Amino acid sequence: ENGVCIPKKECPSCRGDPNAEAGCGMLCVKKCSNYWKDHLVCPKICEINSCTCKEGLVYDENIKKCVNYWECTQVCGQNEEYSNCTNGGCHGAQYCSDDINKPVKCVKPKECKKGCVCQKGFLRNQNGVCVAQEECPDNEQCK
Structure with a gap:
């Protein structure tokens, strides 16, 4: 080295x-x-x-x-990262439509699903794209 x-x-x-x-x-x-x-x-x-x-x-x-x-595992898009357990762990809001003020919940699934999740600071919008939290449309959280 x-x-x-x-x-x-x-x-x-x-x-x-x-x-x-x-x-x-x-x-x-x-x-x-x-x-x-x-x-x-x-x-x-x-x-x-x-x-x-x-x-x-x-x-x-x-x-x-x-x-x-x-x-090959799934190739993740912009502002995404690969996770061995998309349905487990501790996380808060994942979608623009989620209430960002809800407390963080921890989940331990029986079987993990592998795939792409939004990177920290990003949420998935209604088109399935990870955008910066501040770029989420205000009305999506009202649904």
């Missing part, structure tokens, strides 16, 4: 991902989010002490592992 030579056995292990190889990772890799794009403009610069997915696999940014493209 800082240019000091170390024994090979002490090299990074790619977070224990058996589908990744340590070494010279390229700055531009096939990811779930760009898998279907034909032409990626990529600088051929080595990123020392990084990891690259093995041949035929793509990097899933949500779970931070290399997977087959058909195993």
Whole structure:
């Protein structure tokens, strides 16, 4: 990492991902989010002490592992983030139509649903888009 030579056995292990190889990772890799794009403009610069997915696999940014493209988790939109449990945890309002003054409730579901949720400070509007809380139409909370 800082240019000091170390024994090979002490090299990074790619977070224990058996589908990744340590070494010279390229700055531009096939990811779930760009898998279907034909032409990626990529600088051929080595990123020392990084990891690259093995041949035929793509990097899933949500779970931070290399997977087959058909195993990719959902790619989230702008102002969204991936969650392993969208229906659990502690959270307040999630939609513009929710009462933002209600106390935060905590839920522990029997089975979690994976997917995208709005990032902190954003709420989902009636079109399903995550917008800044202050951008929510005033009348949506009156419904």
